[in-house]
Amino acid sequence: MSSLSPTASRCGGPSCAVPDVDLYDAVRRRRDTRAEFTGSPVSDDVLERVLAAAHSAPSVGMSQPWDFVLVRDAGLREEFRDHVAAEREIFASSLAGERADTFARIKVEGIMESGLGVVVGYDPSRGGPAVLGRHAIADAGLYSVCLAIQNLWLAATAEGLGVGWVSFYREEFLRDLVGFPAHVRPVAWLCVGAVAELPDVPDLERFGWRHRSPLASVVHQDRYLPR
């Protein structure tokens, strides 16, 4: 790839060596990052590996229906940050008592601090007209995009980067902001960047919003409800 970034230099230093991180370690270390971004630039080599991992995700009918818009422009990120702040207030106003107090302490985005937004889109026209495996499940293409996002997230974790999925936005706003055509659906804004650390405990657990459930509570044998 010739130019993932118009500005960052190619990296030849040791920090650009391909990391050897165990899959289960990456799964365990991965966090949804908001407060830990340092703003240090991500090298093209690293970003290319992370995006290549996303692009090698499975997809229905091998349609590869994703797009990745790398938003570095500060003006675009400021516009998005302000929109997210307004949506945060809308959600906050729906809460009361302990929920409102707990939410008030939680940071929901690192749009400016991360330095890079990766906007992920879903293009249902990719791989058509007959997408193998999508005739009965219209959302199968949307599912594929999410598989790519998780590959990106784990690869970024292996590279020592943080990723924060921001979902306090309206799809129409984000579609207009990054210039997606009408048929491309925005699926995610991912803040991606260098971090001071990846905390051991998820933010929402640290701040008392939710606790992780035991695995046994979501596993069932043969049927969920008996016949």
Next chain:
Amino acid sequence: MSSLSPTASRCGGPSCAVPDVDLYDAVRRRRDTRAEFTGSPVSDDVLERVLAAAHSAPSVGMSQPWDFVLVRDAGLREEFRDHVAAEREIFASSLAGERADTFARIKVEGIMESGLGVVVGYDPSRGGPAVLGRHAIADAGLYSVCLAIQNLWLAATAEGLGVGWVSFYREEFLRDLVGFPAHVRPVAWLCVGAVAELPDVPDLERFGWRHRSPLASVVHQDRYLPR
């Protein structure tokens, strides 16, 4: 977890050691498996690690809105296989010429051969009533379920297992088959099992259905279309 399987014995042998597989290797080796299942049983230890990886995926508002139904019952799998065969015919009848000939050579499921179906469901009532990050994006919970599926897929790959996502089905049929209540949406039937190999090249590419696109074709700078 006390009993992931009602029948399989706990594994104490070397094949049950936790694998040390590089994240990027797992991403690269992962295939959508249909023909390579051997039918050999998967030990409880391995299956628990794979499901635990899924369960530690990120989720909107830490809602963890997924369910996993482990379908070993041969009767249930036969019912699903027959339904999938009918849906395959519906898709085949929409094709003509080269597309029809190419599709005729492609196997779309390994439901019986794999020995295990993992049906993944989405329960939007989880983590409510106010799910942090979902007020503006109703599908954010559905996205979370897909992130869990990709964690499962990569962990299974690291364990040397194959995973095949079957999407030739109607959601209502699968909901009834595994007894999901009306509010739980079936998202995937995953064939999971031991495999003879994981081919280097995806089936759909080997059989001439599609070819993988270059990364550069899906990466954009700042905006998709200019302002």
